[in-house]
Amino acid sequence: MKKGIKGVLLLVLLSVILFKPTQQVSAEEDTALQRVQEAGVLRVATSADFPPFEFYATIDGERQIVGMDIFIAEKIAEDLGVELDVQDLGFDSLLPALEAHNVDIVIAGMTPTPERRKSVDFSDIYYRTFQNIMIRAEDQVELNSLESLSGKRIGVQSGSLQEELANQIDNPDLMTLTDLNDLLLALKTDRLDAVIMQGPNAEAHASQDDSLYTYDGGFELDDEDRGSAIAFRPGDDSLVEAVNESLAEIEEQNLTEDYLAQAGEYMLAEDSDEGFLSSYWEYFLDGTLTTLFISALSVFFGMILGTVLSFMRLSSNIVLKALGSAYVEFVRGTPMMIQVMFIYFASGLVFNLPALTSGIIAVSLNSGAYICEIIRSGLNSVDKGQTEAARSLGMSKGHAMRYIIFPQALKNIWPALGNEFITIIKESSIVSVIGVGELIFHTRVVRSISFQGILPLVVTMLIYFVLTFSLTKILNYYEGRMNHD
Numbered sequence: 001m002k003k004g005i006k007g008v009l010l011l012v013l014l015s016v017i018l019f020k021p022t023q024q025v026s027a028e029e030d031t032a033l034q035r036v037q038e039a040g041v042l043r044v045a046t047s048a049d050f051p052p053f054e055f056y057a058t059i060d061g062e063r064q065i066v067g068m069d070i071f072i073a074e075k076i077a078e079d080l081g082v083e084l085d086v087q088d089l090g091f092d093s094l095l096p097a098l099e100a101h102n103v104d105i106v107i108a109g110m111t112p113t114p115e116r117r118k119s120v121d122f123s124d125i126y127y128r129t130f131q132n133i134m135i136r137a138e139d140q141v142e143l144n145s146l147e148s149l150s151g152k153r154i155g156v157q158s159g160s161l162q163e164e165l166a167n168q169i170d171n172p173d174l175m176t177l178t179d180l181n182d183l184l185l186a187l188k189t190d191r192l193d194a195v196i197m198q199g200p201n202a203e204a205h206a207s208q209d210d211s212l213y214t215y216d217g218g219f220e221l222d223d224e225d226r227g228s229a230i231a232f233r234p235g236d237d238s239l240v241e242a243v244n245e246s247l248a249e250i251e252e253q254n255l256t257e258d259y260l261a262q263a264g265e266y267m268l269a270e271d272s273d274e275g276f277l278s279s280y281w282e283y284f285l286d287g288t289l290t291t292l293f294i295s296a297l298s299v300f301f302g303m304i305l306g307t308v309l310s311f312m313r314l315s316s317n318i319v320l321k322a323l324g325s326a327y328v329e330f331v332r333g334t335p336m337m338i339q340v341m342f343i344y345f346a347s348g349l350v351f352n353l354p355a356l357t358s359g360i361i362a363v364s365l366n367s368g369a370y371i372c373e374i375i376r377s378g379l380n381s382v383d384k385g386q387t388e389a390a391r392s393l394g395m396s397k398g399h400a401m402r403y404i405i406f407p408q409a410l411k412n413i414w415p416a417l418g419n420e421f422i423t424i425i426k427e428s429s430i431v432s433v434i435g436v437g438e439l440i441f442h443t444r445v446v447r448s449i450s451f452q453g454i455l456p457l458v459v460t461m462l463i464y465f466v467l468t469f470s471l472t473k474i475l476n477y478y479e480g481r482m483n484h485d
Helices: 002-019 032-039 068-080 091-099 161-168 180-188 199-208 237-252 255-270 276-314 318-332 336-347 355-381 384-392 397-434 439-450 455-484
Strands: 041-046 055-059 062-066 083-088 105-110 131-136 153-157 173-177 194-198 212-216 227-232
Touching (some): 032 068, 055 439, 062 068, 091 105, 091 227, 091 336, 131 161, 131 180, 131 199, 153 180, 161 194, 180 439, 276 397, 276 455, 397 439, 397 455, 439 455
Parallel strands (some): 041 105, 153 173
Antiparallel strands (some): 131 212
16 A cells, blocks of 8 residues: 555656746846857748748749748848758647757747747737638639638638637638648638638739639737737747847838738749749659658668567567567557657757658658568568478578578568558658658649649659559569569
8 A cells, every 4th residue: 555655656746847837047047049149040940831921932943932931030140140041841840840949930920829929939020911711713702701601611720820710700610731732722622611811821822823712801800910920939038139129120121011022023933834844843853852762761771670670579588579569569559740740859859850860760760660560470470390490400590590581581571561662652751741851842832832732732643653653563573583483
């Protein structure tokens, strides 16, 4: 009984330590501005699918993130005397990246809502905006007010102010997605009746697509809900103060209008008369090469890890067997997306691990668990008499495994290994959530700058099919060679 009470007390103590609220950093300890200036770089997170605030454009033959928010970030970096490093992430990954110290600030047309202020600090409002309703052009007579949207299918971006504004519509059937382009595609394919969007962004899309129509939603907005601000980690007061000085100068000189005009010029420049593939083939090529790079390295390291884990699980050593089994069960029992995000964001608390490296590590660790089980099942499928015969001929355990057991096991597991390799090519797309520029990431970029919803997806599907079909044929060739040996 006493042991039980001690156990409970120990658990309570651990809970207090682990979940104790973090104390605010005092002004004397605030080194945020000094840290950025000593590093010589301001790391900014954004979600570059939001024209005219942040989007991709080709400048002097090089793809860059541009837009009003990015021009503001450039001004801030210049005032601080540092370089600018812009990282493109999904909108709902921006604040986690800030919290995990992967970036210094977030600038993405973000509204400083009371809910967000609980976890981050904000700068002064740098742009006053409005909230629009986006509908199909054919519905502009029927769906012309908030009242007319009662009970309709409404789309909003996850983690955004628009998600809260949807509550002002009577009984909405809400669809929440991460990517605005997915919401607009759902609208155009009759999956949604309307999408709530920030005004300038909605107008940018409507101006490029005659099938869409947008209007001011007439939402009840607080003063803060009408503006965009820059997000900081709590306690980074010195950095907030320095950024506010830059924002005050921008407001005094009315630079936001110039920035918006410049963003509009880049949008017009991207509106090329060339064919779709002629305009965007480089995006797809870069994404494909990155996907192949991630897949190749993940297969290589996954094979090594899987082989080691399989021998651990087959070991007579209880500790090694337990460790191998625990790793495999844990990895197979958690989604790869969570693993990718955990490795990227958690590493930021210790050191700044690049997104590409984080993605390769996560995919390799995940694949290793599945390859382990494939190899283990193959080794178990070889008759034990083969081992006994090899040992009776004087072969060591290692030589028997290398020359007798493993070659036979490889024939048995080759189809399953091939399937895992193909799976890695497709599942590597998950690393796009942390801003790795693989094929899915570049597809999102193309959808954003081309204002095309379906065509980029068709191209991407064909590329994946070519990759996986080609790999299947190669694997089948070697499988045939093995069967004839």
